[in-house]
Amino acid sequence: MNKKTRRWIFHIFLSLGIVYIKIGGFSSVVALGASVICSKIPGLAPRQRTICLNRPDAIIVIGEGAQMGINECQFQFRNGRWNCSALGERTVFGKELKVGSREAAFTYAIIAAGVAHAITSACTQGNMSDCGCDKEKQGQFHRDEGWKWGGCSADIRYGLVFSKEFVDSREIKQNARTLMNLHNNEAGRKVLEENMKLECKCHGVSGSCTTKTCWTTLPKFREIGFLLKEKYSDAVQVEPVRGSRNKRPIFLKIKKPLSYRKPMETDLVYIEKSPNYCDEDPITGSVGTQGRLCNKTAQHTNGCDLMCCGRGYNTHQYSRVWQCNCKFHWCCYVKCNTCSERTEVFTCK
Numbered sequence: 001m002n003k004k005t006r007r008w009i010f011h012i013f014l015s016l017g018i019v020y021i022k023i024g025g026f027s028s029v030v031a032l033g034a035s036v037i038c039s040k041i042p043g044l045a046p047r048q049r050t051i052c053l054n055r056p057d058a059i060i061v062i063g064e065g066a067q068m069g070i071n072e073c074q075f076q077f078r079n080g081r082w083n084c085s086a087l088g089e090r091t092v093f094g095k096e097l098k099v100g101s102r103e104a105a106f107t108y109a110i111i112a113a114g115v116a117h118a119i120t121s122a123c124t125q126g127n128m129s130d131c132g133c134d135k136e137k138q139g140q141f142h143r144d145e146g147w148k149w150g151g152c153s154a155d156i157r158y159g160l161v162f163s164k165e166f167v168d169s170r171e172i173k174q175n176a177r178t179l180m181n182l183h184n185n186e187a188g189r190k191v192l193e194e195n196m197k198l199e200c201k202c203h204g205v206s207g208s209c210t211t212k213t214c215w216t217t218l219p220k221f222r223e224i225g226f227l228l229k230e231k232y233s234d235a236v237q238v239e240p241v242r243g244s245r246n247k248r249p250i251f252l253k254i255k256k257p258l259s260y261r262k263p264m265e266t267d268l269v270y271i272e273k274s275p276n277y278c279d280e281d282p283i284t285g286s287v288g289t290q291g292r293l294c295n296k297t298a299q300h301t302n303g304c305d306l307m308c309c310g311r312g313y314n315t316h317q318y319s320r321v322w323q324c325n326c327k328f329h330w331c332c333y334v335k336c337n338t339c340s341e342r343t344e345v346f347t348c349k
Contacts, residue, residue, distance in 0.1 A: 043093070047169035057128050058119070062166055065118025066093050069111035072225040076106075079302035081277040081289050081309070093170075098285045099275065100177050102235040105268040108181050109188030109228050112167045116189050117221055120159030124152055124218075131158045134216065147200060150213030156196055160189050176240040176249045180271050183252060183263070190266050191227050195219045228268070235268040278309035289348045296346050308348035316345045 038044070038052035038059070052059045070093075073084035082103050093111050097104040123131035133152035140149050167185055171178045197217045204210030240249030241260065252269060253260050263269050275281065280288035294304035294313055304313045324339035 043096075043170075045170040045172055048166055051166055051169075055129075058162065058166075061118050061122045061128060062115050065115035065163075066111050067114075068118060068221060069107075069114030072114065072221060073107055073110050075222075076110075076225050076229045077103075079300065081292075081301065081307060082274075082286070083292075085287055093167075096285075098283070100180050100271040101274040102232055102268065102270040103274055105180070105184045105235055105270045106228060106232040108184040109191070109231070109268055110225065111188070112163055112185035113188035113192045113224050113228070114221065115167055116156075116159040116163035116192055117218060117224070118159075119162045120154050120156050120218055123158055124154045131155060134158075147212040147214050149215065151199070151201070151215030153215040154196065154218050156193055156216065156218070160193060163189055174248050176252070176271050179240060179249055179252050180238070180269055183267075183269050187231065187266050187268055188224075188228060191231070192219070192224055194266070195223065195227065231266065231268045235270055236263045237273075238263055238269045238271060240271075276309065278311075292348045294346050294348055296344075304346055304348070311349045313346045313348050316347065318343050318345065 034053055034056045037056075038049050041049075041052065041059075044052065070084065077084045084103075084107065097107055119128070119131075122128045124133060126132060132155070134155035134157070137149040137153065141147070164185070168182055171181050197219055198214055199217050200212050200214040202209035202212050237255045238252040239255045241251050241253050242248060243250045251262065252271075253262055275284040275286050277286045278289060280286060280290070289307055289309060290311075292307055294307040295302050296304050296313070298304075301307065319340060319342050321338060321340045323336040326334050326336040328334050
């Protein structure tokens with residue numbers, strides 16, 4: 001085994017160790033091999049553990065994608081009573097939401113999209129084995145618009161398939177919550193797929209566009225976050241339709257009397273109403289809003305009246321002093337004034 005190969009293997013296992021630390025392992029990890037690392041990652045389903053063993057390079061990217069989804073969830077809900085934190089088992093996907101609410105729907109969708117986004121990006125950058133640029137359209141002409149496929153198109157299909165294989169394989173139970181989770185996983189991936197971008201470059205003398213090559217690129221993940229936040233606001237309540245023999249849920253329908261209409265592919269769906277998230281409740285996974293920062297004058301969800309659920313708020317006063325209005329005098333010193341201000345911060349009781 002040459003020096004370059006040894007260094008590559010060491011980097012893989014070191015990266016796995018870092019991912020393991022981030023998702024709640026021991027404070028130190030001895031990188032003894034993929035089997036050791038994968039066996040220690042909490043919350044993996046059997047199929048996921050097999051993928052981890054076979055594709056250690058992929059599990060690193062999956063962890064990054066899941067964390068990207070969690071970060072985006074926290075950004076989108078930073079001003080609400082629920083800010084994408086909850087009680088439950090810690091896994092590579094963050095903390096599990098016990099209630100099948102619209103918040104859980106958003107969480108599953110954004111993480112599934114995050115994993116697909118991260119895998120596709122890693123393939124495009126050449127950071128994963130067994131994938132690269134999408135070569136299916138390479139060199140072909142767009143008949144209607146006359147441009148040519150070129151460059152390095154993001155292989156979104158590979159990212160979607162890999163995300164589905166890994167993320168969906170944790171849903172091993174046969175109940176309504178599983179159907180809900182699988183639907184929202186697919187909705188998140190579908191929103192990502194439908195918002196792929198087309199980039200083009202002109203070729204010709206003096207900037208003329210004699211010929212043009214185009215390729216597909218991933219959208220900014222923040223854009224996916226905003227789109228799924230809109231889906232969250234319009235989330236659809238559903239209920240399971242059970243089979244006639246074993247009475248197991250076989251598909252979800254919109255919760256309306258005498259209706260068997262299924263939700264749209266990109267709808268976020270939920271089966272239980274959301275708790276109010278005002279008080280800490282381990283059963284629902286609510287951490288409450290006590291101690292949360294709020295805006296005294298705002299009328300939105302981050303306003304003290306709504307954020308604090310009518311409990312009132314505490315006022316904290318701070319003084320800040322700094323050097324200001326600095327001027328350079330010849331020669332050679334700087335003279336500044338001293339500025340100060342008093343600020344108030346409000347937290348929920």
